[in-house]
Amino acid sequence: MQLYSFFNSSTSYRVRIALAIKGLSVDYCAVNLRAGEQRETTYRALNPAGGVPLLIDEQGNGLGQSLAIIDYLEALHPEPPLLPANPLVRARVLELAHLVACDMHPLNNLRVLNYLTNELGVSEAQKQAWYEHWIAEGLRAAEALLIRYGFGDYCFGDRPTLADCCLVPQVANGMRMHCDLTSYARVMAVYQHCLQQPAFQQAAPAMQPDFTS
Ligand SMILES: N[C@@H](CCC(=O)N[C@@H](CS)C(=O)NCC(=O)O)C(=O)O
Structure with missing residues (x-):
């Protein structure tokens, strides 16, 4: 492949x-x-x-x-498996994954940021405010969902799921873009736990052949 x-x-x-x-x-x-x-x-x-x-x-x-x-x-x-067998836990995993993939990521995608700058003429400061706003909106919801329904060391349980596959890169984006993540204790605990696991380490940006700082 x-x-x-x-x-x-x-x-x-x-x-x-x-x-x-x-x-x-x-x-x-x-x-x-x-x-x-x-x-x-x-x-x-x-x-x-x-x-x-x-x-x-x-x-x-x-x-x-x-x-x-x-x-x-x-x-x-x-x-x-990345999706749990229990129907409700599986739905919780998909709920969090879709929060990241459908509600957060598209708003801060490169083509959207480029459009803001190149077509709408927003300043760098406004673009940063846009970025931080959508990270905060999304992570506030993720934090609430994880406090309410999360369990174990990962988002939902003691094994990684699709929710962790989506959450970890989104948090990494927020950190790279200097967003304030201090309000999301449960999100950050999951993130830190995942970063200690070999699969997450192997997948990290810095480990890829095209990595540049
Ligand atoms: N919904 C798609 C989004 C794919 C996508 O747009 N990826 C970004 C990188 S994270 C990209 O290639 N952006 C290029 C651009 O916006 O020009 C997915 O989940 O794969």
Whole structure:
């Protein structure tokens, strides 16, 4: 399999964590988002959405969208599971994953930030305020959900799930963008626990072949 990825893309990071938890290896194909490679015609021929990650499976099928990729990996390689068997806990995992993937990440995606700057002419300070606002909105909700329904060392239990695959990269983005995360004690406890695990360490931006500081 091949994974088209960028080292500090949080959506790629989600898939890298899932791959590492399942013990799957891929050929890493770097797409430099800073250089705009995701918008090039050759890349759009592979992924019409023009983003990373993109998985090419062993049969040559290309698949975009991090949650679809993780779902595909889960179907092909069910052990260890990233979705719990208990229907309500599974729904809680999906609730948190979708909070990150649907409500948080799209608002602070690179193309949105570029549009704010290049088309709408917002200042760097306004763009930073936008970024921090949507991180705070999302993590406030994540913190409340984890306090109410979370248990164990991970988001939901003593094994990592899709929720952890999504939460950890989103927290990493917030830290990289200097957001104040001090109000989210349960979120940060889960984040710190995950960072101690080999699968999360292997998937980290700094461990990727295209990493640059
Ligand atoms: N919903 C998609 C989002 C994919 C996406 O847009 N990824 C970002 C990187 S985190 C990207 O490639 N951005 C490029 C851009 O906005 O130009 C997913 O979950 O895979």
